[in-house]
Structure formats: structure tokens, C-alpha cells
Amino acid sequence: MTIVNHNEKIDTVNVVIDGIEMEVPKGTLVIRAAEQIGIEIPRFCDHPLLTPVAACRACLIEIDGVPKPQPACAQVLSEGMNVRTQRSSEMARIAQEGVMEFLLVNHPLDCPVCDKGGECPLQNQAMTVGRPDSRFEGEKRTFPKPINVNAEILLDRERCVSCARCTRFAEEIAGDASLELLERGAQQQVGTANDEPFDSYFSGNVVQICPVGALTSASYRFRSRPFDLVSVPTTCEHCASGCSLRTDYRRGTVTRRLAWDDPEVNEDWSCDKGRFAFAYLANGRIESPLIRENGELRSASWPEAMHFAAAGLAAAGTSAVLVGGRATVEDAYAYSKFARIVLGTDNLDFRARASSTEEAEFLAAHVAGRKLDVTYTDIETASQVLLIGFEPEDESPILFLRLRKGVKRGVSVHTVGPLYSLGSEKLSAHWVKAKAGSEAHAISGLDSEIVGALDSNSIIFVGERAAASPGALSAVSRLGSQTGARIAWVPRRAGERGALDAGAIAGLLPGGRPISDPTARSEVAQAWNIDADSLPNVGLTGTELVTAIKQGSTSALVIAGVDPSDLPNGDELIAGIENADFVVALENHHSEITQRASVVFPVAVVTEKSGSFMNWEGRSKPFSAAFREALTLTDAGVLSMLASAMNVQLNGDTRALRKELNSLVPWSGPRTDVNNHEVHAPAGTTLATWRLLIDSGVMQEGEPHLAATARPSVVAVSAAMFEQLGKPEVITVTGPKGSITLPTQVAEVSNESVWLPMNSPESHIYAQLGCGYGQAVTVKGGAA
Amino acid sequence: MITESTRIKMRELAGRYPNPRSALLPMLHLVQAEQDEVTTEGIAACAQELEITQAEVTAVATFYTMYKHSPVGKHHIGVCINTLCGLLGGDAVYDRVAERLGATHNGPSADGNFWLERIECQAACTHAPVMTVDWEFMDDVTPQSAVDVIDKLAAGEEVWSTRGPMIRDFQATEHTLAMAEDDLATIGNCVDEKMLAGLKIAKSGAQQ
Ligand code: SF4
Ligand code: SF4
Ligand code: FES
Ligand code: FES
Numbered sequence: 001m002t003i004v005n006h007n008e009k010i011d012t013v014n015v016v017i018d019g020i021e022m023e024v025p026k027g028t029l030v031i032r033a034a035e036q037i038g039i040e041i042p043r044f045c046d047h048p049l050l051t052p053v054a055a056c057r058a059c060l061i062e063i064d065g066v067p068k069p070q071p072a073c074a075q076v077l078s079e080g081m082n083v084r085t086q087r088s089s090e091m092a093r094i095a096q097e098g099v100m101e102f103l104l105v106n107h108p109l110d111c112p113v114c115d116k117g118g119e120c121p122l123q124n125q126a127m128t129v130g131r132p133d134s135r136f137e138g139e140k141r142t143f144p145k146p147i148n149v150n151a152e153i154l155l156d157r158e159r160c161v162s163c164a165r166c167t168r169f170a171e172e173i174a175g176d177a178s179l180e181l182l183e184r185g186a187q188q189q190v191g192t193a194n195d196e197p198f199d200s201y202f203s204g205n206v207v208q209i210c211p212v213g214a215l216t217s218a219s220y221r222f223r224s225r226p227f228d229l230v231s232v233p234t235t236c237e238h239c240a241s242g243c244s245l246r247t248d249y250r251r252g253t254v255t256r257r258l259a260w261d262d263p264e265v266n267e268d269w270s271c272d273k274g275r276f277a278f279a280y281l282a283n284g285r286i287e288s289p290l291i292r293e294n295g296e297l298r299s300a301s302w303p304e305a306m307h308f309a310a311a312g313l314a315a316a317g318t319s320a321v322l323v324g325g326r327a328t329v330e331d332a333y334a335y336s337k338f339a340r341i342v343l344g345t346d347n348l349d350f351r352a353r354a355s356s357t358e359e360a361e362f363l364a365a366h367v368a369g370r371k372l373d374v375t376y377t378d379i380e381t382a383s384q385v386l387l388i389g390f391e392p393e394d395e396s397p398i399l400f401l402r403l404r405k406g407v408k409r410g411v412s413v414h415t416v417g418p419l420y421s422l423g424s425e426k427l428s429a430h431w432v433k434a435k436a437g438s439e440a441h442a443i444s445g446l447d448s449e450i451v452g453a454l455d456s457n458s459i460i461f462v463g464e465r466a467a468a469s470p471g472a473l474s475a476v477s478r479l480g481s482q483t484g485a486r487i488a489w490v491p492r493r494a495g496e497r498g499a500l501d502a503g504a505i506a507g508l509l510p511g512g513r514p515i516s517d518p519t520a521r522s523e524v525a526q527a528w529n530i531d532a533d534s535l536p537n538v539g540l541t542g543t544e545l546v547t548a549i550k551q552g553s554t555s556a557l558v559i560a561g562v563d564p565s566d567l568p569n570g571d572e573l574i575a576g577i578e579n580a581d582f583v584v585a586l587e588n589h590h591s592e593i594t595q596r597a598s599v600v601f602p603v604a605v606v607t608e609k610s611g612s613f614m615n616w617e618g619r620s621k622p623f624s625a626a627f628r629e630a631l632t633l634t635d636a637g638v639l640s641m642l643a644s645a646m647n648v649q650l651n652g653d654t655r656a657l658r659k660e661l662n663s664l665v666p667w668s669g670p671r672t673d674v675n676n677h678e679v680h681a682p683a684g685t686t687l688a689t690w691r692l693l694i695d696s697g698v699m700q701e702g703e704p705h706l707a708a709t710a711r712p713s714v715v716a717v718s719a720a721m722f723e724q725l726g727k728p729e730v731i732t733v734t735g736p737k738g739s740i741t742l743p744t745q746v747a748e749v750s751n752e753s754v755w756l757p758m759n760s761p762e763s764h765i766y767a768q769l770g771c772g773y774g775q776a777v778t779v780k781g782g783a784a
Numbered sequence: 785m786i787t788e789s790t791r792i793k794m795r796e797l798a799g800r801y802p803n804p805r806s807a808l809l810p811m812l813h814l815v816q817a818e819q820d821e822v823t824t825e826g827i828a829a830c831a832q833e834l835e836i837t838q839a840e841v842t843a844v845a846t847f848y849t850m851y852k853h854s855p856v857g858k859h860h861i862g863v864c865i866n867t868l869c870g871l872l873g874g875d876a877v878y879d880r881v882a883e884r885l886g887a888t889h890n891g892p893s894a895d896g897n898f899w900l901e902r903i904e905c906q907a908a909c910t911h912a913p914v915m916t917v918d919w920e921f922m923d924d925v926t927p928q929s930a931v932d933v934i935d936k937l938a939a940g941e942e943v944w945s946t947r948g949p950m951i952r953d954f955q956a957t958e959h960t961l962a963m964a965e966d967d968l969a970t971i972g973n974c975v976d977e978k979m980l981a982g983l984k985i986a987k988s989g990a991q992q
Contacts, residue, residue, distance in 0.1 A: 177836070180843035193831075193838030194824045 013079040018088045030072035030083055031059055041085050042096055042125040044103075044211040045163035046073035049268055050172060056103070056163045058125065060095035061085045069095040086129060093129070100130035106141045106186070107212075108158050116213030118226040122161065141186060149179060149190070150197040151708030152218050152276060153207060157189045160214040166190060166206035173269065175404055175426035176200035190214070201397055201693050203709065204275040208258055209268070218705040219276055220256040224248075233260055235613050235621040236274040237326065237606045238699060240491045241398035242615025243270050247278075247607060247626045254278050254607060254626070265376060265615065271397035272706060273693055279702025284589055286602040297600065302641070309599045310645035312582035313343065316556030320347035320545055323504050324561030325493030327635060328611030329620070330657040332499035334636035334650070336510060338558065341530060342639075342648045346506045346515060346539030347554055350499035351467075352562040353492075354772050355542040358474060358677045359467035360507060365674050366477065367489045368500050369512025369666030371618035374459050374488035379406045383457040384450070386485070387415040388476060389439060390463025393423030394693045395492045396616060399461075403427055414450055416442050418688035419716060419755045420748035435752040436688035437774020438681030440471030443479055454483035464491050465690055468568075468773040471679035478676075490616040492691065495561075498614035502661060506539040512667040519669055527664050543569060549576030559593055560586035560603070560635055563698065565764065568772045584642070586635050589698065601642075604632035610654050622658075682776035685721075687735070687765070688755040689773055695760045713763045714745040716755040721779070722746045728781030735777050737770020739784045754779050786829040790818050793963065794833045805834045808844055812851050813962035817955050820855045849890075849901075857896050859937055860954045861885070862903035862916035863930070869905070873926065874913035878902060880927035881915070884934055897938065899954070910979045911946075918957040920945035948972040 011026040017034055024033045029052065031041050044056040052074040060069035064082035069091055077083070086093040104126060111117040143157040164181060167190065171177040179198040182191040192198050198206075207215045229248040234257075236243040244262035248255050257278055259270035289305030290297040300308065313319065321339040323332060332350060339348045349355070379385065379402045392400035400423060407413060413429040418436040420429075432450075434442035454460075460480060466472045480487045491497055503510040503524075510527075513520030515538055525532035540548050548554040550572040557580055564570030570592075577583050577596045585597035594600045608630035612622035633641075633652075640652025651657065694700065694710040715731040722744065725731065732741040733754055740763055742756060749755055754777065758765045765772060794811050798804035808830060815826030822845045831838040845851045863878040864870075886894030889902050908914045911923030915930050922933055923946040936943050943951045949971040960968060 178839040180837075180839040182843050182846045184847045184849075191839075191842070193827060193842040195828060196838045198839075 013077055013081070015077045015079075015081045015083065017083045018085055024077055028077050030061060030070075030075045030077055033077055034072065034083075034085060039085055039087060041072045042100075042129045043073055044121060044125075044161050045165060047165055047168075047209060050165065050168045053164055053168065056161055057099045058096065058103070058129075060092055060099060062089040062091045096129045097131055100126055101135070103161050104130065104134060105136045105138075106158065107161070108140060108142070110156070110159060110213065113222070114156075114159065114213035115216045115221055116210075120213060121211040143189070146216070147191070148197070148218075149192050149215075150199065150203055152272065152705040153198060153203050154216050154218060154221060155190055156214050156216070157191075159212050160190055161212055162188050162190075163211055165209045165211065166215060169202075169206055169209060170198065170200060173205075173401060173404070174200045174202040176202070179206065197709075199709075199711075201271050201273075201393060202269060202401070204272045205259060205269050217256070217276070219703060224250050224255045229255060230626075232626040233623065234606065234626065235494075235623040236270065237494050237613065238273050238277060239271075239396055240494055240497055240613075240616045241266065241271075241396045242494070242613055242617070242619060242621045243274055243398055244621070245270060245274060249607075249626055252627060254281060265617075265619070265621075266398045267401075269398065269401055271693060272709065273397075273700065276703050276706040277697075277700040280589070280699045281605045281607055283702045285605075286587060286590060286594065286600060288602065290594070290597075290600040292598050297594075297597075300599075305599055305601065306641055306645040309584050309601075309642055312598055313556055313558075313584065313642075314646060316581035318347070318554045319343045319345050319556035319558070320540070320549060320554045321345070321504075322348075322352065322545075322557065322559045322562050323350050323495075323499060323635075324352040324563070324566075325350055325491065325496040325499065326561045327495040327499060327504075328606075328609070328654075329495075329498035329502055329614050329661065330611045330654045331635035332495060332504040333502035333510065333657050333661045334634075334639045334652065335558070335560070336499075336503040337528065337650060338639045338643060339504075340509075340535055341528060342643045342646055342650065343556075343558070344534070344536055346536040347541075347545055347548070348504060348506050348539060349541045349545055350496060350504040351542060352566050353464060354468040354568050356467045356470070356473075357542065357544075358470065358674065360505060360541050361672065361674045362462075362473040362477060363489065363500055363505070364508055364512065364514065365671050366480070366487050367497075367512075368508055371501075371666065373618065374486050375617050375619075376402045378459060378486075379403055379411065380409055381457070382406060382411050382459045383455055384453055384485075385411055385413045385458070386450075386454075386460045387413065387417070387429070388443065388460060388462045389417065389466030389469055389472060390415075390461050390490055391417075391421060391423055391465075391690050392461070392490075393421070393426070394690060395463055396490050397693055399490060399616065400427075416446075418686075418750040418753040431748065433750050435681055435750050436686040436755075437469050437753075438679065438686075439466065439469040440475040440679040441681070443472065443475035446479070451479070451483060454479070454485040456484040456486065458483070458485040460485050460487045462487065462489050463690075464496075465773055470681075470774075471677045474674045474677045475679075477674040488616060494613045494615075497616055497618060498612070501614060501618070501666075506541040506545070509535075510661055510664045512671070513664075513669070514667075514672060517669060520667060524664065527660060546573050546576065549573060549580065552576070552579055555579075555581040557583045558586070559583060559597070562591075562593060564592050565759075565767055568766055570766055586638055588632075591698075601638045602632060603635050603638055604630060608632045609634045612658065681774065684752075684776050685779050686753045686774050687733070687769070687771060687777045688749070688753040689758040689765050691758045692760055695757060696764070697759065710760065711757075713742050713757050713760045715740075715742045715779075716745045716747040716749050717779070718749045718751045719746050720751050721749070721754070725779065725781035730781075730783060732780045732782065732784045733769065733777050734780070734784070735765075735769030735771040735775070738768050740765075740768050741783050786815070786818060786825055790814060791829065791833065794829065797962070798833060805836055808834060808836075808841065809848070810962045810964070812841075812845055812848075813958045816851065816856070817959035817962055820857070820955055822851045822853055852899065854892070855896070856899040856954050857892055858898065858953050859951070860899045860901065860916075860918050860957075861934065862901050862906075862919070864904070864906055864908070864912070864914050864916075865902045866905040868909040869913035872912045877913050877915060877925055877927050877930050881930050881934065884931045898934070917943065917945070917951050918954050919961070920948045920951060920957070922946055945972060947974055947976070 054071035054074035059072040062084040146154040170179040243266035244260040288299040323335040416432040420431040583597045607626040610624040637652040643650035797807040887900035915922040
């Protein structure tokens, strides 16, 4: 527990700005204090989240007793300081005008064709504090335009005002110092090294913070004028970080997405996936319901498809519901209800990935219904942070940025796993080396120094991969209770945390209520207006559920947002679906599932509906539809229609669902413990793998520039293994199903594991190797 | 190619500082000593040795004018054109030298053997106008004496700095700069009466 002393006295200073007396905390910058009283001082290089550099000189102000104008963005207020801005000082006004004139000397007249035109700080401030006419008659500096700093970001050097926002962002925030100010004097320019592009998962942020149109993105460049766009706040659907974004659209098409300011969550940033991966929203959508007739799918009207689905489900035997980790909280809640009320089954899971019973127990014990136990802000003041089965830069990039912020403030990070990644380096993390699959051993064997320093102010972050490492989650659970360290589970997909709280998993009703607990059952039954006895008993999850589907003991399926290739036993699922009596698919794009479903209902994508995602903190992040006029139905809407076709009333309205779910306050009754699960890491070399942030994910389709910024597919091995294999240029990794051969990368990898990306070009682990994280593989130098 | 022996020297340089990246400036001179310019390969080597990005190295290598990004040739010729040298004929010296070499500011001679650069005050105003050859002083030059020096260098004859060691070549100088070898510092007459005149006046209090 953190003890916050609200009586703590903050040191302040008394100052005057433009004749207005103020008391501000010691250390406040002139520019920030002025903002508080509504005085806007012009600025380019200033950014509240970057360290001041006073590079552009646009913000010059006068201070009584100081002979020369001073930059307001770097000037700290001291007791008694009397500041005059352009509003009350002729010196400041002339100084600002002069700087503006100099900045415009080399600035091209690109405004009519520049992406920034209409939302450009240089345009705006040139109008407010600049001279009406230019006195410059020489030739302007020009550059061949534009250059790529990476595949997605372009640079028009002549537009740059050398504010160093982009370069500071790259170095300070992202930790990717591959964008720099090069040359000097009039030739000073932003650029990269000849051989290395600006390699960053966060590169799009520089486009957004560039105060001029020098940095643009390949995906938006020349596409639109800002004043022709409609902007809607939204929540990113790509991961469980829960970023606030802004979607800009024009004539029914999304043209770009920006990071939106959310100090509690993503501050001002987003990752490149959230920013650039939106083409999927429009491309290749399923447009009408489809029903299977004589083995072929044909389009059908909604009523026809509904009756077909209702009859099919009613006639089939035991059923199950699989909802992938992408649903909104409200939609997941609708699936949770539909399964229990309409289908009368608890066979239900949202984990369309490697999962385990141990994980289900862990989630029930430590995660479900626990909101804001650990927050982003907590990271900044944590005593220690442990990362287990979790690669923040790839799997929760905004959490990664907050960790970096914490590290800068002195937080120490330990990462338990088989690879010391680039991300670990950028967190200056301490590596607790573990063979993939034997994390449990590493956790129980943690240095007494680390364990001794764990306290209630420490945070243990566990990723979805921990589920694939037997015993890891029970070891985490023990470590937590032994030390008092707080545990936070960070799934990758945006919908998983919400689906858990909505009860979209067997054994758990909404709010973390055990379905086996009579009190829990009656609470939920009351909210649902049903008889508690009609609630099903504990059903199957994960692997067991998929096996049941395969074996036909579960013969009807409602499935949504699941891609079998994400599952270690995806082949079983496909076989099961082929044999099932009846399969209802809710999807927005065709997939292996829709190709085999009995009936397919198209559903809305995030731009077409309102809803909310719950991020890893358990924070609700609501959003509304960008396209209100869209005619698509939410998953909940489709389920509601289907229910009524089956003679059950189920409200499909998003708001009503949210309200009802919120009324089911988190469970305060007894929780089941995590059993002690056995550790069984296979002998020999094991597979280490995870999904890179930018990879072959289906929601990244249609944005080739983004795809081109992906990290290359390689096999990473330790130096020792590299020697052993005879220093090969390529390495072949073989699993039960087949092999993958990729270029070698020597890295800090456990000698007993080999790493390759899970779902990147030429490296699709489940499909090609037929095994997953922590399982035995053979490694050989050279091609297969 | 950046040889292993250069790599070893780079590591030695990095070891001289509490924060290894402080060694970047001498390391870049070392690259020039080996490759006659700062090559992309040299940048990569510095970045690798110091565990910083190539962009960070490039930023430094392009900021400082002593680092060149195409081959310098055998000798670097600098002609000071700042106030004192300029007034005493530096501009004329520069023009003649440029004509002799067929070079423009900060570029190679027509034959690629020299590199010409207008340089800023070298704190050698006592002997203005000055020219530098591989950063060694040629004091009190005239357009003719400057061109004579270049002719001699071009002919491979021995040339001595007017107050320092014998001219070797650009790469040798770069090595000296990189490793801070000071065995050349004592050769020649580094300080003469003219240079000390001002100091003497100051000490005598005469300026009051
Ligand atoms: S490119 Fe933009 S953000 Fe970067 S220094 Fe130039 S003006 Fe500033
Ligand atoms: S960090 Fe996650 S939520 Fe944020 S923009 Fe990226 S994918 Fe979206
Ligand atoms: S905003 Fe103050 S110097 Fe740039
Ligand atoms: S002006 Fe040339 S050395 Fe000083």
C-alpha cells in the first residue's frame, strides 16, 4: 500500500506574470505558469513531456532585472520574479517577432500542399506573433525532398525548424536514438545514419509532435486537409494498453489516427500499430449474413439467417461459446450471458491462444474483478518491477514507455525469461535467465536479494505467455503472497481483461464470481432476472474445450473473433468445426472459421459501434462510434436477435449492458486459490517465442509501410549455441510438424532455448512447427 | 576496412574516460587515420564499440568540421581567413592556393591528393597570415610561399612546419590527434619573441 501524505507541504514561489500575481510550485517553468492563467507564449520546441532545450527561441520573454530576453520554456520561476510576455513587454514582442522572421527565412511556401497546413503551429504563430511581411529577399535553402527516415515516416528537411522535438522523443521517450540532428549551422537537419533507419515502434509520434509539416507519414501524406476531417475520440482496439486515440475520417473513410492525451494512460503517445493499422476496418468486410446450403455459403436476409441459426442451435447437442480476445466489454458480456442463459452452457473461453487451467485459476484468484489494483502511475514510484513471461515493448508498448519513465526515475526492472531483448536493454533491466518453459524454476530460485527487496510497492507484471510455462503462474502467486508484491496481469489483446470481468470464461460469472459459489450464482441470477438453478455448472475451458469440440462431445458452437492459427491446437478446432452439428460465426472478415461455419453474421468493427475496452489496469475505456450512420450490428445486437429467435429476451443495447454489468460490483466473497502446479520443462532445447508488435497479425493488413517497419524474422541463439552449431548463417528449428529456417542472430539467449518470432513473415510457429512456447524443438545450423 | 588493431585502439580510448562515449571524438580521428575520411563503416565501428546508435555517431561526425566525409587525400591544407589573417593577406593566399590545387572550399584538389579548407582563427594571429598543412603551422605565408609549399609536397619533397615537426601526411596527423601522442610537441620553435611580446607588455603594466 502506498501511503500518500495529503498534508505534505509543497514549496511554492510568488511571481508576477504580465501583472498577474501567482503562487506556483517551486520549479515551475514560466511557460507552464503562463498557460495556467491563459497566457499563450509562442513555442515550437517546448513539449511538456520532453526535457526543455530552448532550441527554437520562439518563446522569448522579459524578466525584470535581466538585460536580455529569456526562453520561457526553460526558465524556472524563482521567488519574486516579475515576468513580462509579449502581452506587456515590447522587448518580448520584438524578440518573438525577430525569431519568427528568422525561422521563416528558410521555410518554404509549402502550406498549400503541406499536411500540416490548417493545424500548423508555425502557420498559427507566424500569424499571431510574426511580422506581416517578409524582408528576406535571398534564396531559400532547399533540399531534395522528401527522404524516408523509415518506411512509414518521411522528412521534408526544408520545413524543419530544428526544434529537436522528434529527436528528443526518439531518445528520451522511445529509447530509440536513431533519429538525430545532423550537420550544423544553416545545414542543420534531422536525419538518420546511412545504414540505420529510424527504427522504432513509436515512430509515428514524431509526426504528431513535429510543430511543422517536416515529418509526415506515408499513409496520410497528401491524403487530406485537416479542416476536411471529422475527429472522434476513441480507444485503441489493438492491445490491452488501452490508449486514447483520435480517429479522423473523411467521407466515411478513416484517414488517420492520432494519439490522444490521456495522462493516466498513454500520456500523449501511441505505438505505430495503434496509429497506422486501421486499413483492415474497411477492407474485405463480410457484407451480409451467410448460410450454408448444400455445402456452400450463400447470402441470406437477416430474418432468414436468424431462423436458420436459431433452429440449428436448438437442434444441436451440447454447445460452447468461443469469443476471441478482441470483443468490447459489452459484447463479451453479451456472450457470457448468451452462453449461460440461451445455450445453458458454461463451456466458454475468451483465450484464443495458448492457455492453461493454471492460468484460469490464476485469473480467478488474482485478476478478475480487481480494478485499478496496479496503475500506470504506480509504475513511476514502484520500488521494483518484475517482468515474467512478458515483453512489454512488443506486447504492451505503452506500458513499456511508462516503464522507461519509471526507470529514469530510478525504478529497477528485472526480467525473467529466455531472451534479453532490445526492449530489456532500453529498460536497463536485470536479466534473470530462464530456459523457456521453466520460468517457474527461475521464480522459485530468484536471488534472495531481489526477493528481499520486494514489498507492497513492488509490481510483478505477468504476460499471457506465462500460461504456456507450467507452474509459472502458481509460482508468481506464491511470490506475491510471500512478499506482498502486487501482481498485474497484462494480456496482449484489447478485449481479454474486459472479457474476464464480463465472465466470458468457464467457471467465472461477471465481476470475478465463481460459478460454483451459491451466493455468486444468486447475485448474478438476480441481475439477469433468471432462476439461479438454471445457471449451468462449471464448464470446460481452453485446451479441454477444444478437445471436446474435436471429439464431438460439444457439437454446437458460437464462435467470434477466433483465428485457429492463434491456437496451439488450432487444427483440432478446425477438425471439430468440420464435424460439429452446427456452427454460428460472428465475424467482420472471412477466416478459416467462416469458411466452415453453418451460418455467418457480419458484425460491426470499432469505428461502427460504441462500447468500451478494459485495459490491463482494469480501467474502463469507453468510446463511441465514429460512423454513427453505420448499419452494422454489434455482436451483442446480433446475439440479442438470435436470442429472441430462440424465444429468450436478451438486451443487446450497449449502454444497457454496460449499466447492468457495472451493477454487478466486483466479487468480494471467497476466491479459489491457485493450486500448486507441477513444473515440467522439457529436456533439451526449448522454443522461446512471442508475437512482435508489428507482425503478420490480421488487423495489420493493408498497411504496407507499417509492415515494412517490422523487425526482421530471425532465429536468435546464444553465442555458445552459435559456436556449437558451427557459426551458421541460417538456422533451422524443427518441431513436430515441420521446420523454419531463418537468418541467424546472436543475442543474449538462454543456452537451452532458441528464439524466433511467433507470427511474422516466414515464421508462423503453430502452423509451421506445430508446437509452442517452452516446448522441445531441435536446432540445426544451415537449411533444413 | 577498420582493422582489428584500430578496434583495439578504439577500446583503449574508450577506457580512458569514465563514460566511454566521451571517447567518440578521438575515435573518429582514428577512423580518419585509417581511412582518410569518416566512412559509414567507421561510424558503425564507433557505434558498436561505444554501444550507441549510428545516428548518434553521425550527428557528432557531421557537426564538427574536422571530420570529412570523402577522402581527404595525402594532405589537408587550411588557410585562415579570419580577421587578422584576412587583413594581412589570407584571402589572397586562399585564392592562390585554391587556384593551384583546383579546389574549392572544403573539397579535394583536382588530382585528389590535397584537401582545401578555409579555416577559422587558429590562435596564431601573431604570424598572420597562416596556413596549416595537416594541422601543422606555416607561419607568415605569402601567396607565393604557400604555393611553393604545395609544390614541394606535390613533388614529394621534405617540408617542415615553420615552427614544428616535419610534415608527414594527413592520416599520420589524425593518428596523433586520436591517440594524443605528444612526442611531436617538442620539435621546433613553438614559442618565439613575437608571440610573447603582448604578454610582456601586459606584465609590465604598460597598458594602463
Ligand atoms: S522535423 Fe519537426 S520535430 Fe523534428 S526538429 Fe524539425 S521541426 Fe522539430
Ligand atoms: S500501445 Fe496498444 S493501445 Fe496503444 S496505440 Fe499501440 S496497440 Fe493501441
Ligand atoms: S519553445 Fe522555448 S525555445 Fe523553443
Ligand atoms: S585570424 Fe588567422 S590565426 Fe587568428
